[in-house]
Amino acid sequence: MRRWVLGTIAAISFTSAITLTGYLGWMYWENHRQVERFYGKTAEATNTVEISGSEDEPKTEPRTITWEKRPKRGQRIGTLRIPSIGLKVPMWAGTDHAQLSKGVGVHNLGMPGEAELVGIAGHRNTAFRHAGKIRLGDLIILETDRGRFVYRVRRTWIADKDDRSVIRRTGEPVVVGYTCYPFDSPNSPQQRYIIEAEMLADQ
Known part of the structure; x- marks a missing residue:
């Protein structure tokens, strides 16, 4: 059992x-x-x-405009703002001393918001005295009565003062700002400091 x-x-x-x-x-x-x-x-x-x-x-292209009437030399175009360096100055048509002494001057090429290069000149000891602090990705804002246009810095470089390839027609919505270089040179500078920015699609 x-x-x-x-x-x-x-x-x-x-x-x-x-x-x-x-x-x-x-x-x-x-x-x-x-x-x-x-x-x-x-x-x-x-x-x-x-x-x-x-x-x-496909890359989204920025929406551009056309300035039917070109501003006359000495006419106020709008305001240039670069938030990263605290810059806010008037933009004037023309690049003579008369315009640069009051802010920055715009070449007679593209206008803000157009599908063309906007050339902007400024003095190294006034409007563009902090240009060397601008970094890739910083925003450049052009405010006009035609609209507010935002660009992003994509490169900076140094060029010879006689380099004519810097300011030219490109058919591309970009801003190219430039000033004398070296910034602190006591002599007449032989170079230019260049900032190039492309227009953003999302405005």
Whole structure:
């Protein structure tokens, strides 16, 4: 009788062990499948985000305007603002001393907001005395009665004072500001410090 009881207990224990092992194995497989399914969906979602932000998408072009009537020399065009250096000065048509002594002067090329280069000149000891502190990504804002136009600085460089390629027609909505360089030279500077900024699409 005792041997039969022990045998029965052993059989039950063995069966229970097999059942428990099978259940645990099934739980492990099911959990693994659910985790795999979750991360698979996450990976798909991540891939979708990456594709939607790919470089193959067409670049949004800024909305430009045309100045039908060109401002006359000495006429006020608007205001130049560069927040990063605390600059806010009047913009005048023309680049003579008469204009630069009152703010900055604008060349007779593109006007603010047009699909053309806007050339802006300023003295190194007045309007552009902090030009060397302007960094890539800084904003240049041109405020006029035709609208408010925002540009982002994309490069700066130093050029010879006789380099005629700096201010020219490009057919691109950019601002090019320049001033004499070196900034603290006691002599007549032979170079120019150049700041170039592109017009933003989101105004």
